[in-house]
Amino acid sequence: DGGITQSPKYLFRKEGQNVTLSCEQNLNHDAMYWYRQDPGQGLRLIYYSQIVNDFQKGDIAEGYSVSREKKESFPLTVTSAQKNPTAFYLCASSIVAGVSQPQHFGDGTRLSIL
Amino acid sequence: RKEVEQDPGPFNVPEGATVAFNCTYSNSASQSFFWYRQDCRKEPKLLMSVYSSGNEDGRFTAQLNRASQYISLLIRDSKLSDSATYLCVVSLNTNAGKSTFGDGTTLTVKP
Numbered sequence: 279d280g281g282i283t284q285s286p287k288y289l290f291r292k293e294g295q296n297v298t299l300s301c302e303q304n305l306n307h308d309a310m311y312w313y314r315q316d317p318g319q320g321l322r323l324i325y326y327s328q329i330v331n332d333f334q335k336g337d338i339a340e341g342y343s344v345s346r347e348k349k350e351s352f353p354l355t356v357t358s359a360q361k362n363p364t365a366f367y368l369c370a371s372s373i374v375a376g377v378s379q380p381q382h383f384g385d386g387t388r389l390s391i392l
Numbered sequence: 393r394k395e396v397e398q399d400p401g402p403f404n405v406p407e408g409a410t411v412a413f414n415c416t417y418s419n420s421a422s423q424s425f426f427w428y429r430q431d432c433r434k435e436p437k438l439l440m441s442v443y444s445s446g447n448e449d450g451r452f453t454a455q456l457n458r459a460s461q462y463i464s465l466l467i468r469d470s471k472l473s474d475s476a477t478y479l480c481v482v483s484l485n486t487n488a489g490k491s492t493f494g495d496g497t498t499l500t501v502k503p
Contacts (some may be wrong), residue, residue, distance in 0.1 A: 300473075313493075318497035319495055320479065320493045320494055320496055321436070321493040323491075336490075350436065356432055366433075378424035378483035378491065380426050380441060380481075381481075381491060382438070383435040385435050386434075386435050390433060
């Protein structure tokens, strides 16, 4: 089945530690996105990528980093510079076309501080 | 002012009721519009795209009003399973489909 796989489902970070969230898609989508969702709030865009080896900052990129070495993969690193990392992290992908296409989401990673 | 604003909710309705949500957007250049559904502690899932002429999918009807810059979602004959948070999404047809999500409206359908 085609889809987006995020791992792990739950992740705990120690103070001063970098952690990496995995996102893999087999939908052959060009664009991939990372969002953060805090309880009772909407989605905020962290980074997005339209094509391999290219990505742009979203609205809340500070304290995060990404890479896009393969079309299928868009890992997110939460660095120690992100002082409030506890949130629900969602990865999404979409076809890139002249008209915006809907995004499809993975089932998320919940990150907490130990 | 937020780029995308939704009715704050929550909406609590009995089964069988008709309920409507509105969503306003500030960028008049917005081109694509979607409604997503998000269940508690789950990922958002596409409910329907919103077309200029309006569109219907079973009990759900979506409308777009470009002049007033809002979209709406109407749910008829509400079911218990419709209980969820409904997210309005607005996109420009640039920047790889970068979208702006509303904060969502929570619906609870009660027996």
